[in-house]
Amino acid sequence: MKKALRTLLYAEWLNFKTERSLLLFALLILMAGGYGIYSGHAEIQRQRAKIEHLDHLYQENIAELKTKYADTADAGDIGYYHATFARHMPDSWAALSIGQRDANPYYIKLRLLAVHNQLCSSENTNPDKLATGSFDLAFVLVFLLPLFIVAICFNLFSAEKERGTLALVLSQPVSLSTFLLCKLLFRFGLVMLLVVLLTAAGILFTGAQPDGRVWVWLGATTLYCLFWFGVCYAVIVLKKSSAFNAICLLGVWLLLTIILPVIINVASQIKQPVTEGLALTLKQREQVHAGWDKPKDETFKRFFAHYPQYRNTSPVTGRFAWKWYFAFQELGDRSVESLYQTYLSKLQSRADWANRFSVVSAPATFQVLLNAVGGTDLQAHLAFVKSARQFHHRLKAYYYPFLFNDQPFRHADYNGEPRHVYQAKPDKAAISMALLTLAISTAFVFALAFVIQLFTNPELK
C-alpha cells in the first residue's frame, strides 16, 4: 500500500514535469504573489514616507510661528494657528494585507479647536483606486489561490475518463479513492509549497516581524487551502464531465468570494444605517458657534464645572479672549460627545454584524483574519481615532495652563508639546474568532464531501 502510494506520487511528479499547464499555473500564481508583495510593500512604504514627512510640515509650522511671534506669544494664537498630527504607524505585517488602511486616513491633523470634525476629516485618495482595491498578497491568497486550486483539480477524475485512461488505472491493484487521494495529496503539497514560498518571500521582502503570526498566517492559509481542496473533492466525486466541474467550481468560487460577501455587506448597510456622522458635524457647528452669543459667565460656569482648577483665574472682561474661545470650543465638543459615541458604536456594531455573517463565506472569514493579522481592519482605525482623541485631551492639558493662568508661550515651550504616534496592533480577538470559524468551515466542507461520496458513489470506497 505504502509502495503504491509512493509510486503514484512519483508518477504525478513525472506527470507534473511534463504537463505544461500545471507548471504554467504555478508560475502565474508565483508571479501574482510576487507582484502582490511588491505592490503592498510599495503602498505601505508610501504611507510611511508620508507620515515621516508630517514631521517636516510640523517643524515648518513651528518655524513660521516663531517668526510671527518673535518673542513670546499668547498660547491662544498658537492653539489656533498651530497644527500637530496624530500618526497611525502601520504594523510590520500591514504590507501583506492592506485591508482598510488605504481607505482610512493614517494621520489626523489636529488643532486645539473642537475635535470631532477634525477626527472625521479624510485623506487625498483616488476613489477609482479604492474601488478596485489593493493588489496585495492577501488578494492573491483569498481570491486567486482558490482559482489555482480549482484549475489544477477540477478534472482529476474526469480527465482520466475523457482521455480513456481510467480503465487502465482501474485495472491496477489500487482503489479509485487511493488514486484520487494521491493526486489530491500531490497537488496539496504543491500548493503548500507555493504558499510557504510566498509567505517567506513576503515576510523577508516587507520586513514583517517573524513572530507567532507566521504560524497563524501559515495555519490559516493551510486551513483555507484545505477548504478549497474539500470543495474540489466534493465536486470531483460527483463524477461528472470536466466542463461540468469547471462551471460548478467557478460558480462556487463566485458565490463564496464575491456574491455572499457582497450581499452580507449590502444587508448590513441597509439594516444598520449610520446617519450620526452627518448629524454630528451639523450639530457641532451649531453648538460651537452658539458659544459666541452666549453670555461669557454662563460659558465659564459650564466650563469650570469640568475644570475646577481654573475657577479662580483672571476673569474675561473685554469683547474677546482666547480662553473664552477655547472654552466654548470644548463645550461644543462635550455637547456632541454622546452622539459621537453612538456614531462609533454603530460603526462597530455594523462591522461586527457583517463579520458575524461572514461565517457563511470562508473567503470573507479568511480576509477578516488576514486584515486582523496585519492590524489593518476597521477596528485598528477606530483604535487609532480613539488614541487621537486622547492625544487631543493631552494637548488641551498642555495648553490650558498657559491660557488660563495667562502664561506667555515661549519658544522653548514648543518642545514641551505632547507628540503622538499610534502603533497599529494585530487584532487578537478577531484572529482567534476567524481561525475557529475557518476550521469549522473546513470541517463542514469535508463532512459534506464525505456525505456526497457516500451517497453518490459508494463504489469509490
Place this chain on the structure above:
Amino acid sequence: MIKTLAQKELVSARRDKRFVLLGAIIVLLLAVAAVSGVVSYNQLSAERNLAQHAADHDFKSQPSRHPHRMAHYGSYAFRPKSSLSFFDFGLDTYTGTMVYLEAHQQNSANFSAVQQSGGLLRFGEMTVAFVLQWLIPLLIIFLTFNTFTQEKEQETLKVLLSQGLTVAQIANAKLQGYAKALSLIILPALLVASLFLLLANGLSIDAGFLLRLLLFLTAYLVYFFIFLAGSILISALNQHSRSALLLLLGIWITACVIMPKVTANLGSLLYQTPSKAEMDATVHHAASHGMNGHDPQDKRTAAFTKALLAKYKVDSVSQLPVNVDGLVMAEGEAYSSKVYAQEFDKLANTYHQQSNVSEWAGLLNPYLAIRYTSMALAGTDAAHYVHFLKAAEDYRYRLAQHLNHLQATKLKYHDKETRLDNSHWKNYPAFSYREPSVGWALGSHLVSVVALLLWGGLLYFFFTRLITRYFTL
C-alpha cells in the same frame, strides 16, 4: 435555412436545464441588486437631502451677526445621488459625501461609505452593473462555449456542412439564436430594472436623464455582443469543449478579476498623490509667500491698500468710503483660492493619470471599457466627483466673497461690533448642484467609449471572416 438553425439554437437553449437555471439565478440576482439599489438609493438620498435642508435652514435662520462670523459659520455641500447611480454605484461608495464650506480654507469631502464600513465592503457591491458586467458574460460563456465544439465532437457539424452551408452561415445563425435566447433573460430584466429606476426617480423624466438611460442600455448591449461573438468565435476555433471552456474562463478571470487590479495598482505606483496635509501646507506657503515666492502676503496687502488710497485720493484707510478690512480679506481669499484651485487641479490631474492606465487598458479589455463608460453615464465616476468638488468650492468662494463684500460696504473700518440682520443670510441662495450633461460625461471617457465601440465593431465586421479563415473541423 439560417433561420431554422437560429431557431434550433434558441429552442435548444430554452430546453437546456443549465441555461434555465443560470438564467433564473441571474434574474434573481438582478432583482436583489435592483431592490437593494433602490433601498440604499432612497436611504442615502433622503439622508443627504435632509442634511442639506437642515444645513441651509440653519444658515438662513442665523440671527444678526457680524458678516465675518457668518463666513466662519460657513455652509455645507452634500453630494446628491445621481438618479442613475442606482444602476451603477461606481465610485460613490468611495467618495466623500459632505464638504464643510468656510472662509480661508478648503476642507476635505468626508463621510465616504468605505470609511464607515468593515473590510467586507471591499469584496464588491451588489449593483445592477455588477450583474451586467461580471455575471452576464459568464452566463454567455457557459451557454456558448461548446456550441461548435460539441457539434465537432458529435460530428453533427459535418452533416450541416454537407448540406451546402458555409461555416460563416452556421456561425451567424448561432449568433442570432443565442442573441434571442439571451434577450429572453436580459431584456425583461433590464426593462423591470428601468421601471424601478423611473419609480425611484419619482417619475420625473427629463431628456438628459432618458438619454443617459438609453445610452447606458445600449453600451451594455454592445458589451454583451462582444462576449457573445467572442465566445462563439473561440468555440469555433477550438477542437474540444474542454479547451474552449478553459480558455474562455481564463479570459473572464483575467479580464474581470486580475487585470483591473493590476492596472489600478500600476497607475498608483506610477503617479503619486500628495497627502492632504502636504497640499494644505503648499497652498498656505504659496498664499503667504506669493505664488512666485517673492510676493509675500504683507507686501501684497500693503500694495493693495496703497492703490486703494490712490484710487480714492485719501491719506489714510479710515477716510476710505469703503471698509478696507473686507476688501483686504476678499483680496486674500481670491489669492489663496487661486492657489488652491491650482493645487487641486494638479491633484485631480494625478488621479486622472492614475486611472488613465486602466482606461487605456480598456483597448485590450472590454470589461474596463464598459466599467468606465457605465460609471460615466451613471454619473458616478471620478470626473463627476471632481465636478461636484469644484462646484462646492465655487459656492464656498462666492459665499465668502459675498460676506467680505458686505463687510466692505456695510461696516466701518476695524468694526467688530456691528451686526447685520437676518435678511442678509435669509436671501442668500442655498447650494444646489446640477449634474453635467451626457456629452460632458462621455467626453471625459472617450478612450473607453472608443474602446467599447472598437471591440464591438471589430467583432461585428470580422466575426464571419475570422471564422471562415481559421475554422478547422
